[in-house]
Amino acid sequence: MAGLGVAAFGLAVLFWVIPEHTESVGSGWLTPQTLPQAIAIALIALGIGQAALSIPIEPSPNRDLWRGLAVLFIAATGLWGIGRFGFLYAAPFVALVLMLFAGERRLIWLAVGAVVLPLSVWALVVLVLNRSLP
């Protein structure tokens, strides 16, 4: 299935992405499309080859799959929160949610992760390195 996915991706790049997102030029051995087209064709061939060879994948536990998606969602939400409310307000929540999600329940470590660490990072960047944060 992954091989067919790679081949389909190659086809999409070759017939849609490259024509829509590159400009045509009239000179030179190497046009903007040359290397991407060669890569797309190679991906199609390798994808078909991979599907034909049926190279097995080590299956991941379903629990880890869903939890991985959840972590990515938390991180993306955290990014939105940092952009909306600023680092100093959003980062402690992100850290706390992640630690609780990972199963940490000890108050001392939750306090370190949710308060001390974001404050330390903020102080290092803003006060010591003199750079700004959202």
Next chain:
Amino acid sequence: MLDLSIVLAGLQDAFTPTNLLFVAAGVFLGQMVGAIPGIGPVMAMAIAIPFTFALEPLVGISFLVGINKGGIFGGAIPAILINTPGTPDAAATALDGHPLARKGKPLKASKMALYASVTGDTFSDLVLITVSAPLAVVALMMGPVEVFALMVFAFTIIAGLVGSSIVKGLVAALLGLLAATVGLDPEHGTPRFYFGQFQLFDGVPLVAVAIGMLAVSEIVIRLAAATGDARPAVRIAGGALADRVISFGEYWGCRFVMVRGAVIGTMIGAVPGIGSTAAAFMSYAAAKRVAPASEGFGEGALKGIAATESANSAVMGANLIPLLAIGIPGSISAALLISAFKIHGIQPGPLLFETQGQLIYGLFGAMILANLCNLVIGQVSMRLWCRVVQAPEALIFAAALLCCFVGVYVSTGGLFGVTIMLIAAAVAWAMRLLGYPVIVFIIALFLGDNFERTLSQTLVVLNGRPQALLEHPVALTLFCLSLVSVIYLGQRRQ
């Protein structure tokens, strides 16, 4: 001809108080992250790169080299204490390190790992210093056709040796090259694949992608698997002095094992794609094969620890040989150093010795300095790392994620880079689930610009005539070797 004034000026730069401070800080940080299973020096280097932007080039790169060297030794500590390698290459160290720790000699095992690591590291650094300049001279004789052929050969070797399947390795390499085509094309300067985002005119931000794929994807995997259980308690018992130190006689008794390990590690490190894990196991197997049964390999033999640590540490210096001589990274940490060089406007490759000779010799001095720092800091901080091993995973990875957010924001100047980081993390997570080697993708991404440029020059030189390749026998040989390696490695792996 070697200009001694440049060499001396470089060494002078390396031994300034500022450089010494940052080298020591890098080694300290590297040992600490190496001691925490799951983080490792590669993730630490990726996160630290944006913070080196404010530093001088030599200081910033020396800091990263210090992290890498410290991390390679640091990975041995949890391998010895709790049988959980802090880095993949320390897995072999656990074979004899943990049994020796269970016999009540954890400090003895850790110190043997430290001394062997510094010995192997110093050996490969001396080889690097000796051969990279002459190799760079040879590389300068190569034209664009030869350089392009060498890059194709390097890609096939890396794709074939990293990961479980050469087909997947080649797919990862091609995806990396495709990602490198985002932005302005090098031949005509027309924008490609920017999807209406002007921030992509300069291409995908390399630092954001590296951190996303190397650090954030690992954080996602570790947090997903975390259960909140505390790590087992670690006891550093008092014990007799002989159980806590390595005598000179014990160190000298392992000299042949360490030299063999250092040679194996250096040879393997000079070849892109093989890596320190393979070097460690090969050295261990070689030492075990020639040792008498009374040595007790697998039951806490000091020579077992010496063999693995000397080999995996020797890989690091040798990894820089292809990077400095021809601009091709031999490992992911070398690829990250490319990013650090580029941040400071320096293009790695054979011209580096001519245009940045003082920097290169300063780097060599800093590497030797880092070995000394590794020895001293490892000696005094051993008990501290034993505590660090027990730090809760949830705290470590939540903190690392915040550092990734901040580092990418600071280096890319906005939240767009952080968005790219998260997208890259999702892509890497999916690649790892499906068995595609992320390392190959990253190396191809970092080299993609150069790859297309040399391809363009190759086509100009050949003037559209494939038969003109016969006038470039070195390039023709490399292309043939690429084909042979694909077939050979493909048959071995499938």
